[in-house]
Amino acid sequence: MSSFSMLLAGLGNPGPKYAATRHNFGFLLVDALREKLEGRASAGLAPVSAAKGKGDMWQARPVANKPAWLLLKPMTFMNLSGDAVAPVLRFYKMQPDQLLVIHDELDLPLGRMKMKFGGGNAGHNGLKSIAERLGTNDFHRLRLGVGRPLVGETADYVLSPFTAEELPTVSKILDAALKALVTFARFGSERATEQVNSFRIAS
Helix, strand or coil, X not given: CCCEEEEEEECCCCCHHHCCEHHHHHHHHHHHHHHHHXXXXXXXXXXXXXXXHCEEEEEECCCCCCCEEEEEEECCCHHHHHHHHHHHHHHCCCXXXXXXEEEEECCCCCCCEEEEECCCCCCCHHHXXXXXXXXXXXXXXXXXXXXXXXXXXXXXXXXXXXCCCCHHXXXXXXXXXXXXXXXXXXXXXXXXXXXXXXXXXXX
């Protein structure tokens, strides 16, 4: 049995070129969680070697008196996310239902987020790669809305940075998502899902 209760995998692409892009929303949330827990002794935040060396990884306790989580940023590029996620689950003897994947979501507008367990991949190549490597879709997802482009190609849109006008909304979403992760760690997925799915940014 694993000493970690969850693997939190925030999806994105490595390198400064992609750092602030919509496709890296998952990376942004993992970084925000690390920043929140840094310097908090009870969190036990510390780097960990990712299995097969295909990601940046840390151990941490989002809630002081609860089991530790693994925080993972795959460094394989989005389309091969499963090559980083699957080996970590296997190495630590964790099950797919102990995985929470954070990713950008075209089918939700910026300012909305959804949490769900299982289901399809809606054309998201990161999710597709993970499902293929695990042999199942039965894992948790935290979908952070980015909306669809009004003009132009979807691929160009997700690989472009958030605009200056969007950044305040991005910040609010990250704050709300962090609170939801703490709820997940403290009370489980059902309570966190209710919190996430009822979230609205006040106009």
